[in-house]
Amino acid sequence: MTALFWRICLLNGVIFTLGTLILAFSPATVSARLRLTEVPVLVIGLAVILTANAVALRTSLAPLDELVASMRRVDPPRRAVRLERGASGDFHQLIETFNAMLDRLEAERSVAGGTALAAQEGERRRIARELHDEIGQSLTVALLRLKRVVDRAPAELREEVEAAQETVRGCLDEVRGIASRLRPDVLEELGLHSAITALCHEFGRTAGISVRREVDPAISRLDPDIELVCYRIAQESLTNVLRHAGADEVTLLIAAREDTVILEVTDNGRGGAVEDGAGIRGMRERAMLIEATLTITSPTAGGTSVVLVVPVRVRDEVPA
Known part of the structure; x- marks a missing residue:
């Protein structure tokens, strides 16, 4: 000044x-x-x-107008656009301070978000393990005992016991499905390609919605954090399709382009305004953790598209 x-x-x-x-x-x-x-x-x-x-x-x-416009665009789940330092004129120091403040806030938010999401994933693993090891085992034991009861039950009670047996079997399958969604072991063991394949198969089977999957086979194992974020965003996108889109077909694409990996989930359902609910905010926070760009478009003509562009960090393979 x-x-x-x-x-x-x-x-x-x-x-x-x-x-x-x-x-x-x-x-x-x-x-x-x-x-x-x-x-x-x-x-x-x-x-x-x-x-x-x-x-x-x-x-x-003039730089003050740019600064005010940039302040209005600041949105916690999104990365804010930095102002040009070279064209700041008399307000060079102010612009530098503002950009540094954005860097500091986003770094702190990223650390806090990473800690929260890590705790969330840890809790998911704990619940999945308890479902599988305790409730799953108990239901398995109950299923085996019902099988012995069916073999010994009189004819007039056999139908009811068999119905109870099928109910327990259905509960066991549901518990295993929940545990699998909470903790995708296939992601850790076989990678993103296999995990997405299993996710699409399970979604198509339970939701009755056709999923057209296009996964580039040339994509090797990525950084574990990137694979987890891609999987969770794909999972949340499919869940939103089931809850809100009213679609009967979904396309899921994973492709490598230059130095990025692109995840795109597109449906043919209802379009319109997208509200930033807890699910979408969670997707944006996950994208920020890996410095990715998340774009959600939903034209009124119909259909919603979720696009995640991730800078590639190849996972280091551990020698045998």
Whole structure:
């Protein structure tokens, strides 16, 4: 602001000095009683002063408009656009401080979000393990005992016992399905390709919605965090399709393009405005953890598209 102050003072000083020199050394004069022939000289001088000040202030204050617009665009789940440092003029230090503040806030948010999501994944694994090891085992034991009861039950009770047996078997399958969704062991053991294949198969079987899967076989094992984020975003996208889209077909694409991996989930259901609920906010937070870009479009013409663009970090293979 000091530089702007002195610039305006200098500009006005130069203009008044030039005006004084013109009046002193040119035929132009200003009498005690203003003459009509002297009006153009004063009007021109006033116009020059106003124009020069307007141009100087507009040029110098333009970065403030950019700063205000950038502040209005700041949204916690999204990465904010940084202002150009080279074109900051008198507000160079202010722009540098603002960009540094955004860097610091996003770094702190990323750490906090990573800690929260890591705790969430840990809790998912714990619940999945308890479902599988405790409830799953108990249901398995109950199923085996019902099988022995069926073999010994009299004819008039056998149908009811068999129905109870099928109910327990259905509960066991459901528990295993929940445990699998909470903790995708196939992701850790076989990688993203196999995990997405299993996810699409399970979704198509339970939801009755056709899933067209296109996974680039050339994609090798990625960083574990990237694989987990891609899997969770694909999982949440399919869940949203089932809950809100009213679609009967979904396309899931994973492809490598230059130095990025792209995950795209598209449906042919209802379009319209997308509300940032807990699921979408969670997807945005996960995307920020791996410095990825998440874009969700849902035109009123129909269909929703979720696109995740991830910078590639290849997973280091452990030698056997």
